Amino acid sequence: MPVQTSIQLFTLKSQLDDDLEGTLAAVAARGFTTVEPYDFVHRAAPLAAALAAAGLVAPSGHAFLASESFVNPDGSGTSIAVPSHDEVFAAAKTLGMSIVIDPYTEPARWESVAQIEDTARRLNAAAVAAEAHGLRVGYHNHAHEVEAVFDGVTGLEVLAGLLDERVLLEVDLYWVARAGADPVALLERLGDRVVAVHAKDGTLDPEAIRAYPPADQVPAGQGVVPLAAAAAAAPALELAIVEFDHFDGDILSAIEQSRIFLDENVAR
Numbered sequence: 001m002p003v004q005t006s007i008q009l010f011t012l013k014s015q016l017d018d019d020l021e022g023t024l025a026a027v028a029a030r031g032f033t034t035v036e037p038y039d040f041v042h043r044a045a046p047l048a049a050a051l052a053a054a055g056l057v058a059p060s061g062h063a064f065l066a067s068e069s070f071v072n073p074d075g076s077g078t079s080i081a082v083p084s085h086d087e088v089f090a091a092a093k094t095l096g097m098s099i100v101i102d103p104y105t106e107p108a109r110w111e112s113v114a115q116i117e118d119t120a121r122r123l124n125a126a127a128v129a130a131e132a133h134g135l136r137v138g139y140h141n142h143a144h145e146v147e148a149v150f151d152g153v154t155g156l157e158v159l160a161g162l163l164d165e166r167v168l169l170e171v172d173l174y175w176v177a178r179a180g181a182d183p184v185a186l187l188e189r190l191g192d193r194v195v196a197v198h199a200k201d202g203t204l205d206p207e208a209i210r211a212y213p214p215a216d217q218v219p220a221g222q223g224v225v226p227l228a229a230a231a232a233a234a235p236a237l238e239l240a241i242v243e244f245d246h247f248d249g250d251i252l253s254a255i256e257q258s259r260i261f262l263d264e265n266v267a268r
Helices: 009-018 020-029 041-054 085-094 113-131 155-162 173-178 183-193 227-232 251-265
Strands: 004-007 060-062 069-071 077-081 099-102 136-140 167-172 194-198 239-242
Touching: 004 251, 009 020, 009 251, 020 041, 041 085, 085 099, 085 113, 099 113, 099 167, 099 194, 113 136, 113 155, 113 167, 136 194, 155 167, 155 183, 167 173, 167 183, 173 183, 173 194, 183 194, 183 227, 194 227, 227 251, 239 251
Parallel strands: 004 239, 060 099, 099 136, 136 167, 167 194, 194 239
Antiparallel strands: 069 077
């Protein structure tokens, strides 16, 4: 299966909040045909209409599946309840998705193997529910799942070993590198479980990564994260997804530069 270049729409969160249709049109004008929505349940119908108008498709999307309440981008928890699995999967079908990916769980849930076992049980249950809708589910990492190590094995790999074969992984290559791990070696070990990567680049400058969101992220291919080599190490890869947590410059130019790099070096 060829690898598609996509973009995680969280990259353009403020622009989408201000002008959904115009921002998606701008994404398409920068050469994208595929996107990955986030927090899509409450706006599935208008988002589907705007995607269609822009000529974009959304094979994947982010929604919490293994948490009972929303988790902030910095990893802190909230008391805001997440939609039910049925609500998530109904919205995903409205948007034409084939896979729903849990964006992350709280760092406090990665302090023991027992906690990881609980997350695995939740994701496995979500996979069963998703299958009834003709959907797949996956899990996306930040740094803490890789920084947690148990008997020499990263927490993300512990999770992978506990998951039903129907639960897939979307590996964020930047956060793996931020955690001090080798993205290429990790993807080699995870094998066919990985169907998507966030092909996010950065300089990993120690000063720039002190705060959240990090200030070191750059267009794909301009940093030190081995994006192309890591993608090549994932034999079942379907999606290579552009994402920025933060970028001070021209974000539309940055996403276009990233798309061009991925199209030339990762898509196959």
